[in-house]
Amino acid sequence: MKQTDVIVIGGGPAGLAAALAAQRGGARTLLIEREPRLGGILKQCIHDGFGLVRFSEQLTGPEYAERDINAFKQAGIEALTTTFVTRIKKTATGFILTAVNQTGVLTITAKALVLATGCRERTARQVFIHGTRPAGIFTAGTAQHYINLLGQMPTKKCVILGSGDIGLIMARRLTLEGATVLGVYEAKATPSGLTRNLYQCLHDFDIPLHLSQTVTRVYGEERLTAVEVCAVDEAMQPIAGTSQKIDCDALILSVGLIPENELAISLGVELDPKTKGPICNATLMTSVDGVFSCGNALHVNDLVDYVSESGQLAGTAAADFSHKQRAEIALTTDPNFAYMVPQRLDLNDTGTKTIVYFRSQQVLKNCDLIVMVNEREVLRKHYSHLRPPEMERLEVDFAHLNLTADTILSFKMEVH
Ligand SMILES: Cc1cc2nc3c(=O)[nH]c(=O)nc-3n(C[C@H](O)[C@H](O)[C@H](O)COP(=O)(O)OP(=O)(O)OC[C@H]3O[C@@H](n4cnc5c(N)ncnc54)[C@H](O)[C@@H]3O)c2cc1C
Known part of the structure; x- marks a missing residue:
């Protein structure tokens, strides 16, 4: 039986970023991909428009993927391609994973998992x-x-x-x-x-x-x-x-696209009916300890740059993972939001920068996003235009807000 610290499932941009971050975080890392080549959906996206946020360049999908694949190879991370993960079992100390490839059935143990399985089309x-x-x-x-x-x-x-x-x-x-x-x-x-x-x-x-x-x-x-x-x-x-x-x-x-979460469901991970992806906290840990989610498996992204960002976040947290008591509170949103990720905040893990992704429920013009801690307004940001197809990203510093288990943390949209 093979043993490792972090297993990343999926070799698209989310999985590549997660594996790189986990390895850099000091974890022995293994990436498993069902296709023969790494790169995920980017392999077939030969148009340009990728990487504007991350590299300030207009790359094609294969060019964007190549940068991560090169970094992945240079880091010496092990990858099993043409390998399909069929089953994962949670144990007291981690996970036992079953995968199939041309050599037969493999059994691998890990302390933490990153699910980066992407999405599929309706x-x-x-x-x-x-x-x-x-x-x-x-x-x-x-x-x-x-x-x-x-x-x-x-x-x-x-x-x-x-x-x-x-x-x-x-x-x-x-x-x-x-x-x-x-x-x-x-x-x-x-x-x-x-x-x-x-x-x-x-x-x-x-x-x-x-x-x-x-x-x-x-x-x-x-x-x-x-x-x-x-x-x-x-x-x-x-x-x-x-x-x-x-x-x-x-x-x-x-x-439409649907996040691919059969493995997450089999592990008992709680899904958000709005995103169809796992409910997670700001480190992108799901409701099951040690299981992290990122990229399109977490929620459907329109820009690959944020897919990579979420992979990095999940990989870093997976490398750091140790069993500890959670103290989570919910991030609630009003009906103007189609969804928000993360859905929860662990009070033990409120760094100075929490990244929040959201989409509006409908087209909104000239509106203010307001973050409320109980009845107190702590942040206001103006948006001249919000459209559901365009995902928004917001950085919030929750660390200085003295949040407690009783805090009601809510996001509202005030339309002028
Ligand atoms: C047609 C199209 C055009 C796009 N255009 C742009 C654009 O112009 N600019 C931009 O920034 N973004 C664009 N995007 C979005 C961006 O490409 C995607 O959001 C991103 O590639 C998703 O990355 P991912 O790693 O989450 O998923 P994927 O790239 O789908 O990777 C998931 C990987 O997981 C593997 N996998 C799944 N299940 C298993 C399993 N059980 N065992 C092993 N492996 C498994 C899959 O084989 C796959 O390789 C576009 C997307 C598409 C589809």
């Missing part, structure tokens, strides 16, 4: 569309994998459902490769993607964005031949008499 099964089940319905990430990694075109003429970032990026990519993108259809009244992607991927390529419209039916037996689109009301219900049939050979879905 599929056609999760957005109820009537009709047959022909070939030609792809998630945007699958279409991206076909074009960027396999060099194969999945469509000549397509419709994109959902205005998430991957769909916007694929609208541009497919157009550049010679396909016709007839339009992006979004059921909500506002787009789901980053503003920069709306301009750089749709506007600049004259690809129409149809808000408050959705795909209600697909046609075709072996291969998709057409889709039916329809306007929807505020409750996202199709409006009678508005449907139209559009001839195309593919439907590309960009209808």
Whole structure:
């Protein structure tokens, strides 16, 4: 049986940052990745726009990943690739992990774990569309994998459902490769993607964005031949008499990402119904002692820079981990927040800088975020514009606030 201090599961940017931080923190570290190569989703993201915050440079996904992979290799950290973690058992002293690869079944023990397993795309099964089940319905990430990694075109003429970032990026990519993108259809009244992607991927390529419209039916037996689109009301219900049939050979879905947390669930980690990721404290430790979470497994990020930041935080804390009593209080938010991470604060671990990530529930203009300790306002920050697709990051110094187990720590949004 192999023994180590920290096991990081997932070799994307979150896992790489976590492993580097854990090793630098003095822990014997092992990274396990199910794919043959490190880099996670970045391997197929050949567009630029990565690393603006961290490196002040516009890198492609593979370039961004390469920097971390080089640092990882230089640090001499052990990695098991093409290795899939199938089971984790908690023991009195740590964890026993079972993984499978070409050499067989491996058993490894560790004192702490970092879950950096990323997220997966919602599929056609999760957005109820009537009709047959022909070939030609792809998630945007699958279409991206076909074009960027396999060099194969999945469509000549397509419709994109959902205005998430991957769909916007694929609208541009497919157009550049010679396909016709007839339009992006979004059921909500506002787009789901980053503003920069709306301009750089749709506007600049004259690809129409149809808000408050959705795909209600697909046609075709072996291969998709057409889709039916329809306007929807505020409750996202199709409006009678508005449907139209559009001839195309593919439907590309960009209808959301879900953090991948099967291993966390098997360990009894408590999940947040809003983020679908683990509830954690400011060190990114989950509800199970010694289990840390970061990157898209924790909550879906739009910028890789913050994915790496969370990996670093989780890896550092995992290397430091020792069993001690927790004294946690909740960070509560008003309904203007879609979610906040972390959800809890350990009073034994309030450093001078706690990083808080959040998204607004809807588009808000000219508003103040207020941090309240019981009834006392301790921090106010003005935002001229908040949009749900754009994650916000805030640094708060909780250390000097004399928080106790009875403190009610709340975040409010005052809209002017
Ligand atoms: C199409 C697209 C475009 C993007 N564009 C931008 C952009 O322009 N700028 C930007 O900053 N960000 C962008 N992002 C966001 C950024 O790339 C992601 O947020 C980031 O890569 C997520 O990193 P991660 O490490 O959390 O997850 P991932 O990169 O998904 O890595 C998770 C890894 O865990 C492994 N894994 C999962 N389960 C197991 C298991 N049981 N055993 C072993 N291994 C396992 C997976 O194989 C995977 O390699 C984009 C993302 C996508 C998908």
